[in-house]
Amino acid sequence: MLLTLTLAGMLLAQVQYPDSWNVGRRAAVDSTGRAHEIPVFIWVGGESPAVGGRYAVRPEIAVVVKLDDEFRRARNISLELLNARMDGTAVVLTGVERTMTGANAERTQVTRIYSRDAQGEWRLISSTMRPMSAAEREGGAPAAGEQFAGVWSGTWDGAGSGGGFELVIERDKEKKLTATVSVTGEPTYKATLASIAFDGAKMTGKYDFPEDNAAEVVLNATFEEKAANGTWSLREKASGNEVASGNWKVTRKPPAP
Numbered sequence: 001m002l003l004t005l006t007l008a009g010m011l012l013a014q015v016q017y018p019d020s021w022n023v024g025r026r027a028a029v030d031s032t033g034r035a036h037e038i039p040v041f042i043w044v045g046g047e048s049p050a051v052g053g054r055y056a057v058r059p060e061i062a063v064v065v066k067l068d069d070e071f072r073r074a075r076n077i078s079l080e081l082l083n084a085r086m087d088g089t090a091v092v093l094t095g096v097e098r099t100m101t102g103a104n105a106e107r108t109q110v111t112r113i114y115s116r117d118a119q120g121e122w123r124l125i126s127s128t129m130r131p132m133s134a135a136e137r138e139g140g141a142p143a144a145g146e147q148f149a150g151v152w153s154g155t156w157d158g159a160g161s162g163g164g165f166e167l168v169i170e171r172d173k174e175k176k177l178t179a180t181v182s183v184t185g186e187p188t189y190k191a192t193l194a195s196i197a198f199d200g201a202k203m204t205g206k207y208d209f210p211e212d213n214a215a216e217v218v219l220n221a222t223f224e225e226k227a228a229n230g231t232w233s234l235r236e237k238a239s240g241n242e243v244a245s246g247n248w249k250v251t252r253k254p255p256a257p
Contacts, residue, residue, distance in 0.1 A: 015054045020044055020085035020199050023065055023095075039065050044083070044199065064091040064114045064122055071124070072097065080107065083144075085200040087222075090115045090125075094147070094200055096132070107132045109147050111201075111225070128225055145169070145177055145198025148223045151253040156232065158246010161186045165248045167228075169196070179205060181219075187211050193219075209234060215243065226252045 022042040029035050041057045061084045072079060082095035093112045098105050113126040130147060149169045156165040163185015172178050179193040189210040196205035201223045209215040216237050221230025227250070234244040 015056055017056055017058045018043075019058070020083065021057055021061060023082040023084055025079065039069065041084075058086060060086065060091055064093065067114070067122055068093055068112065076100075083200050085202075087113075087201070091122075092200055111147070145196075145203065145223075146171065148198070148201075148203070148228075149177070150255070152228060152250035153253050154248065154250030156183065156185070156246060156248040158232065159234075159244035162246075163188070165250060167250055181207065191217075198223075203228075203230070214238065219248075221248070 022044045024040040025037040026040045028038045078098040080096040084093050091114045097108050109130045111128045114122050115125045117123050152167040166182040169179045179196045182190045191207040193205045193207045203221045205219045206216050209217050218233045221228045229249045235242050
């Protein structure tokens, strides 16, 4: 009996609950014979799941996805893409929805944030919607983080210095996100990011440090609709050791007229 309990405890200890999942749809039939769709949660980790590992969707995410499904069905809205992630105690949903207007399909990028109220009930506290451009509609599904494309301007600090910081995120001809940074103060330079990726509203990126080819700068940030806060880390390429670090914050510049 003790051995059984010990083995069960070891198995339970292996269960991990990732904070971010993509959500697909699968046709199903309920006990009354009525056809409908059910959510299917899809792994989005940066690395493949560990062999022998056990993973489960966090209960908060599962409940909110179900509530959001009911929200869309009541309004006859179809879902094309959806990512669900934890942000502290809130659940953030980002994706693409489709509504039919006559014979035309309108596609909209949406972000909805759910949080528990004082009674523990999940409530929709924020909802933003942005119609997709003609180029996006023709190009298919938007790249992750596409909604954050634009010019972001602000400041940086750390390592006893500080100055201006500008991040420009764009979509290239292959519909992939690219980015450049302009840094003022000590040091002052411009650089193109070697990589940039979004997981929901969380960004990671890095670029070669122009002052020293043996070093690189790693950026991390959390984006909102009009502002972002992040960190930077100057590291040795060979060893990965951190040499200096600090913070940066930016706000979105309005598009040029």
